[in-house]
Amino acid sequence: MTLFRGTVLDTPDDPFTGGALRAEADAGLLVRAGVIVERGSFAELRGRHAEEDVVDLTGGLVLPGFVDTHVHFPQVRAIGGLGMPLMDWLERCALPEEVRLADEHYARAVAGEFISGLAQAGTTTALVFGAHFAGAVDALFAEAARVGLRLTSGLVVSDRLLPEELLTTPQRAHDEGLALARRWHGVGRNRYAVTPRFSLSCGDALLDSCGSLQRDVPGAWFTSHINENAVEIATVAELFPGCHYLDTYDRHDLIGRRSVLAHNVHPTDEELQLLAHRGASVAHCPTSNAALGSGIFSLKRHLASGVRVALGSDVGAGTGFCLLKEGLQAYFLQQLLGGEGQQLAAAQLLHLATAAGAEALGLEEVGDLNVGKRFDAVWIRPRPGTTLDVGLRNAAGTEEALAKAFALGSPADIDSVWIDGEPLHTVSAGGGSSTPAPTHRPPAAAPVG
Numbered sequence: 494m495t496l497f498r499g500t501v502l503d504t505p506d507d508p509f510t511g512g513a514l515r516a517e518a519d520a521g522l523l524v525r526a527g528v529i530v531e532r533g534s535f536a537e538l539r540g541r542h543a544e545e546d547v548v549d550l551t552g553g554l555v556l557p558g559f560v561d562t563h564v565h566f567p568q569v570r571a572i573g574g575l576g577m578p579l580m581d582w583l584e585r586c587a588l589p590e591e592v593r594l595a596d597e598h599y600a601r602a603v604a605g606e607f608i609s610g611l612a613q614a615g616t617t618t619a620l621v622f623g624a625h626f627a628g629a630v631d632a633l634f635a636e637a638a639r640v641g642l643r644l645t646s647g648l649v650v651s652d653r654l655l656p657e658e659l660l661t662t663p664q665r666a667h668d669e670g671l672a673l674a675r676r677w678h679g680v681g682r683n684r685y686a687v688t689p690r691f692s693l694s695c696g697d698a699l700l701d702s703c704g705s706l707q708r709d710v711p712g713a714w715f716t717s718h719i720n721e722n723a724v725e726i727a728t729v730a731e732l733f734p735g736c737h738y739l740d741t742y743d744r745h746d747l748i749g750r751r752s753v754l755a756h757n758v759h760p761t762d763e764e765l766q767l768l769a770h771r772g773a774s775v776a777h778c779p780t781s782n783a784a785l786g787s788g789i790f791s792l793k794r795h796l797a798s799g800v801r802v803a804l805g806s807d808v809g810a811g812t813g814f815c816l817l818k819e820g821l822q823a824y825f826l827q828q829l830l831g832g833e834g835q836q837l838a839a840a841q842l843l844h845l846a847t848a849a850g851a852e853a854l855g856l857e858e859v860g861d862l863n864v865g866k867r868f869d870a871v872w873i874r875p876r877p878g879t880t881l882d883v884g885l886r887n888a889a890g891t892e893e894a895l896a897k898a899f900a901l902g903s904p905a906d907i908d909s910v911w912i913d914g915e916p917l918h919t920v921s922a923g924g925g926s927s928t929p930a931p932t933h934r935p936p937a938a939a940p941v942g
């Protein structure tokens with residue numbers, strides 16, 4: 494067993510419904526086989542477990558691993574294409590890059606960059622938009638398995654209005670998806686997600702084949718885009734007369750508890766009610782919504798309707814993998830909405846970046862650092878002398894320290910990341926120390942006699 498020591502913050506009780514930040518300045522978490530088996534003050538746990546190895550994480554903040562509920566694997570190299578609305582950005586930045594993933598050698602290189610980008614940002618769990626090519630999605634699952642990330646992903650499918658190379662047919666979409674799911678769904682930490690790109694690029698026959706794939710893969714997730722941009726929404730309305738956007742998926746039985754829809758910047762009340770009724774979740778992607786000028790997400794309307802919301806980076810329209818940045822951008826936009834906005838305290842930002850994501854993905858075993866949960870965690874420990882280091886050392890309390898982490902933190906400040914109690918070795922972004930080895934071994938037993 495290993496005893497982790499540090500300033501531990503998490504949100505086991507939802508701060509949107511009366512819960513508060515749980516913060517312990519010198520906590521101990523005892524981890525056995527990846528699971529937290531005891532927690533309390535470090536002194537108390539050390540007293541009871543004098544023999545266990547200690548991993549000393551004092552001098553920073555220990556948080557649950559981040560959960561990114563919407564991020565695109567083939568878009569790592571497309572990050573930073575600014576100045577365009579959605580449809581232009583897709584045409585000029587994202588789709589030409591996505592075509593390159595037909596080459597499996599190229600796809601393997603991008604898979605390495607993608608998984609490493611998530612890990613460096615402290616993301617331990619992600620719902621990932623895969624690629625349009627089965628070989629590339631296979632490379633993604635293989636890389637996630639090699640590194641150990643918790644990944645839910647699938648083959649992205651479309652059959653119209655995209656470059657020819659990205660198109661498939663309903664039968665092929667079903668067959669390739671099923672083969673990938675048989676190879677990866679439920680294997681290690683991987684799970685399969687049925688992934689039509691968006692209704693604009695998917696006809697009814699293709700969406701129907703997605704519905705049958707979902708039925709053929711028990712426990713599979715569903716993800717797609719919805720209500721992101723005014724031109725996109727108007728085009729979908731023309732393509733599906735008489736339907737609202739959510740209907741285009743719902744009438745193929747794609748919307749339920751295991752569905753996560755990205756953006757939803759411009760929902761109708763009827764759609765919000767149906768999302769809540771079905772138990773589906775929305776991935777809020779604040780840097781993407783701002784970068785593409787898609788609009789300002791109404792968190793208040795979602796919460797009032799009872800729709801589950803978590804954070805997504807939406808790389809590559811989003812501006813990086815860092816969920817601290819997404820949290821800060823969410824905060825900014827709610828501030829700008831004035832009376833229409835949902836005020837967000839640091840505890841709520843942490844919840845959106847961790848427990849809310851775990852709940853959206855149905856992963857009850859992660860999201861906070863309670864006894865019984867798996868030890869998926871990040872250690873934010875900025876280099877000495879950086880502004881975040883100064884801020885953390887001078888914070889009046891743990892909630893203030895957490896707000897500073899959202900205001901100032903970046904992947905450079907993530908020192909180490911663990912999944913199931915095991916350190917991820919791809920994390921070295923910040924020039925911080927390598928993952929700390931157990932530092933306080935019990936003293937060698939005195940020779941007897």
Ligand code: GUN
Nearest residue numbers: 587690691718781807810
């Ligand atoms: N809608 C369809 N495809 C995409 C995509 O790649 N990014 C975003 N932000 N929206 C989309």
Ligand code: ZN
Nearest residue numbers: 563718755807
């Ligand atoms: Zn997206």
